[in-house]
Each structure stands twice: as C-alpha cells, then as structure tokens.
Amino acid sequence: MYLRKRALERLAAERVLYQRRPGGDISLCVIYPNVYSLGMANLGFQAVFQSFESDSNVAADRAFLPDPDERESMRRRGEPLVSFERGRALSEFDILAFSVSFETDYLNLVSILRMAGIPLRHADREGHNWPLIIAGGSAIFLNPEPIADFVDLFLIGEGEEMIPEFLARYRESASADRGERLTALATVSGAYRPDYFHPVYKETGLDSVRYAGPDGPTVDRRMIKDLNRFSTSSLILAPESVFGDMYLVEASRGCQWGCRFCAAGFMYRPIRYRSTEKITEEAIRGLGERNVIGLVGAEMASVPGVADIAQAVADRGARLSPSSLKADCISPQLASALARNGNHSVTIAPEAGSERMRKVINKNLTEQQILDAAAMMIGEGVENLKLYFMIGLPEERNEDVLAIADLTGLILSRARESRQRIGRVTVSLNPFVPKPWTPFQWDPMEDVRSLKAKIAMLRARLARLGPVELDAESPREAYFQAMVSRGDRRVGAILQHLDARGCDGPGPIWRELARISADARDGSTMLPDPEIYVTRRFAEDEVLPWDFIDHHIDKWFLLSERKKAHYEHQTGPCDVTRCTVCGAC
Numbered sequence: 281m282y283l284r285k286r287a288l289e290r291l292a293a294e295r296v297l298y299q300r301r302p303g304g305d306i307s308l309c310v311i312y313p314n315v316y317s318l319g320m321a322n323l324g325f326q327a328v329f330q331s332f333e334s335d336s337n338v339a340a341d342r343a344f345l346p347d348p349d350e351r352e353s354m355r356r357r358g359e360p361l362v363s364f365e366r367g368r369a370l371s372e373f374d375i376l377a378f379s380v381s382f383e384t385d386y387l388n389l390v391s392i393l394r395m396a397g398i399p400l401r402h403a404d405r406e407g408h409n410w411p412l413i414i415a416g417g418s419a420i421f422l423n424p425e426p427i428a429d430f431v432d433l434f435l436i437g438e439g440e441e442m443i444p445e446f447l448a449r450y451r452e453s454a455s456a457d458r459g460e461r462l463t464a465l466a467t468v469s470g471a472y473r474p475d476y477f478h479p480v481y482k483e484t485g486l487d488s489v490r491y492a493g494p495d496g497p498t499v500d501r502r503m504i505k506d507l508n509r510f511s512t513s514s515l516i517l518a519p520e521s522v523f524g525d526m527y528l529v530e531a532s533r534g535c536q537w538g539c540r541f542c543a544a545g546f547m548y549r550p551i552r553y554r555s556t557e558k559i560t561e562e563a564i565r566g567l568g569e570r571n572v573i574g575l576v577g578a579e580m581a582s583v584p585g586v587a588d589i590a591q592a593v594a595d596r597g598a599r600l601s602p603s604s605l606k607a608d609c610i611s612p613q614l615a616s617a618l619a620r621n622g623n624h625s626v627t628i629a630p631e632a633g634s635e636r637m638r639k640v641i642n643k644n645l646t647e648q649q650i651l652d653a654a655a656m657m658i659g660e661g662v663e664n665l666k667l668y669f670m671i672g673l674p675e676e677r678n679e680d681v682l683a684i685a686d687l688t689g690l691i692l693s694r695a696r697e698s699r700q701r702i703g704r705v706t707v708s709l710n711p712f713v714p715k716p717w718t719p720f721q722w723d724p725m726e727d728v729r730s731l732k733a734k735i736a737m738l739r740a741r742l743a744r745l746g747p748v749e750l751d752a753e754s755p756r757e758a759y760f761q762a763m764v765s766r767g768d769r770r771v772g773a774i775l776q777h778l779d780a781r782g783c784d785g786p787g788p789i790w791r792e793l794a795r796i797s798a799d800a801r802d803g804s805t806m807l808p809d810p811e812i813y814v815t816r817r818f819a820e821d822e823v824l825p826w827d828f829i830d831h832h833i834d835k836w837f838l839l840s841e842r843k844k845a846h847y848e849h850q851t852g853p854c855d856v857t858r859c860t861v862c863g864a865c
C-alpha cells in the first residue's frame with residue numbers, strides 16, 4: 281500500500297503545465313524503463329506522453345521501473361506492477377508504449393514486462409488479448425535488435441508525426457484481431473515489425489537476414505524537418521526529478537561537428553536548431569516556474585543566438601545551464617552571461633587529452649582553445665570546472681591518457697599564474713563504447729582490465745595536481761552498455777537470463793556476464809558469448825544488426841571517416857547549405 285501512497289504523493293507534488301484531456305476509449309500507458317526520478321527528467325519521455333495524451337481517443341497513463349525498495353516489496357507480496365496515475369495493472373492496458381533513451385534500460389524493459397505478468401516474448405503473446413507492446417526513443421533509433429523478441433512493433437524515428445499516424449491506424453483497425461492489427465500498424469512509415477525479419481547467424485556475427493514482410497527489408501527512420509513546429513520543453517515539473525530545480529528547453533537535435541564516437545552527431549543528421557526566438561520565448565516562460573533553465577541538446581555553445589538567450593535569462597535574475605559546451609565556440613558574451621547570477625559550475629568537453637587523439641576523434645579543438653575557454657570561464661567567475669574525457673578510444677596510447685592529466689594541470693597552472701580563483705576541477709572519465717551508426721561502430725571496446733589499469737595510472741598522475749577530483753565510470757558498466765549497443769537479437773536471451781537471475785545492478789550484471797562468457801567458451805551454455813559484441817572488431821563487410829534501418833547516411837562515408845581517424849585527419853563541421861557528402865542532406 282505504501283507504494284501507492286508514494287505514487288500519490290509524487291503526483292500531488294507535480295505541476296502539470298498543459299491542459300490535460302479527460303481521455304477516451306484507448307487505454308495506453310507510456311513507460312519509462314527506469315525509475316521515476318530519471319523518467320521525469322527526460323524531455324523525450326514527457327513529449328511522448330503528451331503526444332499520446334493529446335489524442336482525445338486515448339486515456340494515457342505513465343509507468344516507471346519501481347524504486348529498489350518498491351521492487352523488493354512487490355516481490356515479497358507477489359504484487360504486479362501497476363501504472364503511476366491510476367494504479368491500474370499494466371496487463372489491462374490496450375497499449376504499452378516504452379520510451380527508451382538509453383540502451384542499458386533494455387534490461388529494465390524485460391523486467392517491467394515480467395513484473396507486469398505479461399509473457400516476455402511476442403511469440404508467446406500471439407492469439408491472446410495481451411496489450412500491444414510498442415517501443416521508440418533514441419536507443420531504438422540506433423539498434424533495437426536486443427529487444428526485438430520482446431516488442432511487437434517499434435517506431436523508429438522522431439515521434440511528433442509518427443504518434444498521430446500510429447493512433448489513426450490503430451483506430452482504423454479496431455475490428456481486426458491482434459495479428460491483423462499489427463499488420464496494419466506496420467504500414468506506418470518508420471514502423472519496424474521484428475517478426476518480419478529473420479536473422480541467420482554465423483558463429484560470431486550475422487550471416488544474413490531473411491525478410492518475410494510485404495514491403496522492402498529496410499525501415500526508413502522518420503525525422504521532422506522543422507523543430508519550430510513543435511515545442512519540446514518541460515511539460516510536467518516534478519520536484520523529485522534529477523533536474524527538479526530546472527525548467528528544460530530543447531535547443532537542437534544532432535550536432536554539426538561529427539565527433540567520430542558520438543551517436544547523436546550521426547543519427548540525427550542533418551543538425552536542426554530551434555530558432556533563437558522560440559528558445560528565448562520558452563526559456564522566459566519557464567522562468568515563471570524555475571530559476572534555472574536547462575538547455576538540452578548535444579552541444580550548446582554553437583546554438584545560434586545562445587549568448588543572447590543566456591543574456592536574456594541572466595537579465596531576469598536567473599541562469600542558463602547548457603548541457604555541454606564546445607570550448608572554441610564559447611564567446612566572451614556567453615561566458616559572462618553564464619557566469620552571472622551564481623553559476624558556479626560549467627562543463628567543457630575536450631574528450632581527449634592530446635592533440636593527436638582529438639584529431640583521431642575529429643574534435644576540431646586545439647589545446648590553446650581549451651585553455652582559453654577555461655581561462656575565460658574562470659575569469660568570469662565560474663568556480664568549478666567539469667572536464668569531460670574518454671579513454672579506450674581507437675588508436676589510443678598510454679601517453680594520450682596521461683595527456684588528460686597534463687591538460688588539466690595546464691588549466692590549473694594558468695589560473696594560478698593569472699591569480700584567478702578556481703574551486704573544484706572534476707575530470708569526468710568515460711570508457712569508449714562503440715555505438716552503431718558512427719565511424720567507430722566496427723571498433724572494439726577495450727578490455728576491462730586494461731581500462732582499469734589506465735584509470736589507475738591517470739588517478740595517480742592527477743593526484744599530483746592538488747584540487748582535482750576524478751569521476752570515472754566503471755569499465756564493467758561500460759561493458760554491459762557495449763554489449764547492448766552492438767548486440768543482435770541473441771542478446772535478448774542474455775537479458776532474459778539476467779532478469780531471471782535478479783541481476784539489477786552493475787556488480788551482479790558484470791559477474792553474470794563473465795560467467796556466461798566462460799560457459800560459452802567451454803560450450804556449457806546456449807547463450808552467446810558477450811565478448812563477440814564487446815571486444816570483437818567487426819569486419820567492415822560484415823552484416824550489422826542495425827543495417828536494416830535507413831538513417832540516410834552512406835556506409836562508405838562512415839568507413840572513410842574511420843580511415844581518416846587512423847591517419848589523424850579531421851573533417852570540418854557540417855555546412856547544410858551546400859554539403860551532400862554523407863547523404864543526409
């Protein structure tokens with residue numbers, strides 16, 4: 281009962297910023313496959329929920345992965361998972377719509393279906409009256425295959441136009457049985473019905489995919505051209521959200537810089553910005569609710585008019601908090617506006633410590649530009665700097681890792697020389713995870729032991745610098761991420777196994793994956809070896825699990841970028857007015 285009490289308390293604390301509809305005949309639950317505090321911080325989840333709810337035929341509800349204590353209580357009492365708002369069993373809805381932003385939440389999707397008492401695999405739901413299970417979101421854009429056996433239909437692309445079309449097709453097929461209805465829904469452009477596709481495996485990767493559907497074996501991902509037609513900003517303010525003190529405004533989708541490891545820079549091509557007027561208007565509206573405006577997007581310093589937006593917010597006594605800034609794009613006007621009104625902390629992302637590695641990853645950023653940006657932010661009064669780096673990148677050497685400490689040391693010594701006050705410097709370190717649709721999609725993740733050794737080496741070097749904190753993501757967590765990022769449909773069996781074993785944290789997941797890998801090597805399990813997805817270099821002519829999606833990016837372009845990385849050659853930023861090189865424009 282206390283679970284319901286917690287949901288009701290959370291509901292009472294929320295502030296809904298749009299007019300909610302009473303709801304229609306179609307019962308639909310939008311599910312964020314992680315806990316409430318993360319789900320309510322996700323603009324995409326909020327936007328999808330409101331899109332479904334704005335249809336007068338739909339009675340929309342929300343659901344989340346229960347908090348750890350809630351899971352334990354449900355398990356002890358044998359209670360099924362219920363929706364957040366109405367407390368209704370998930371198995372009673374017509375449609376369960378998962379909004380998945382991160383591939384590591386694929387395991388939670390399996391757990392949620394199990395906690396709801398719904399047969400996990402779509403083959404086991406056929407011919408019965410179970411809810412239709414659909415999924416979309418940025419993780420699905422990249423590679424839905426690890427959960428293809430659990431989901432009836434994926435919507436691949438941006439939801440703003442797809443959701444109304446999906447609902448229209450759902451209504452039109454009201455008299456059809458489950459199978460016929462799925463056939464009708466699969467005709468929505470961007471829909472992916474996994475049971476039309478039959479993968480054939482080799483020992484390691486895919487041999488081929490047999491297609492048994494009515495159209496072609498390719499799914500054209502859906503994109504909207506003009507972001508200004510839709511507004512994506514906070515719709516429900518939830519104090520418990522991890523960004524509970526902010527009003528969030530989306531500024532752009534994609535990124536013009538083409539860093540070779542970054543999925544957002546390729547999957548959302550071409551880059552689209554919201555207009556300065558639109559962002560400013562939404563930010564000012566948000567100031568009625570919160571004193572901090574979180575600007576959401578891949579890279580915020582190159583958003584047109586961002587300094588004016590920051591200034592407009594600062595002039596009203598509030599502050600703008602951009603997600604990440606490219607050092608050479610930070611203008612003095614932007615630095616000054618960001619530092620006003622008590623902004624004590626800014627994130628800069630050099631990504632790599634050495635000039636050589638920044639060329640490999642196509643960062644287009646010199647050491648001097650990084651030092652200038654840091655000096656400018658510190659000079660304007662920003663006390664704490666967060667520096668974001670990666671390790672284990674393709675072509676990386678030990679000296680490139682140590683260069684992270686050298687660069688951090690230079691930032692500190694420049695600040696001291698010019699008698700600038702600097703508070704805390706945090707080096708945020710993330711192991712490289714190869715992502716589909718990037719030039720590094722073929723490259724392996726570095727072995728966990730070797731990554732740990734690099735982190736220890738860097739920790740020792742940073743310790744000599746004084747007030748520097750190292751915040752390193754666990755290579756074991758990154759291992760799981762790499763497996764689901766580059767996984768094929770066989771990874772679904774691993775996810776099901778992990779859920780059945782109750783592995784719901786990084787430690788238990790890692791230990792079980794290590795056991796599966798050992799068993800797979802000696803032939804005592806039918807599960808695939810996770811190593812074939814994580815530390816294996818994929819062949820360039822290999823069939824990739826996500827090849828059936830058409831992202832409008834030529835594979836040869838990704839291969840040529842990979843080759844340029846090897847020769848430390850950079851590619852300039854996108855110029856959407858005249859370039860057609862990658863195929864997206």
Ligand code: SF4
Nearest residue numbers: 854855859860862865
């Ligand atoms: S065609 Fe050119 S400008 Fe357009 S997304 Fe590709 S690289 Fe960028």
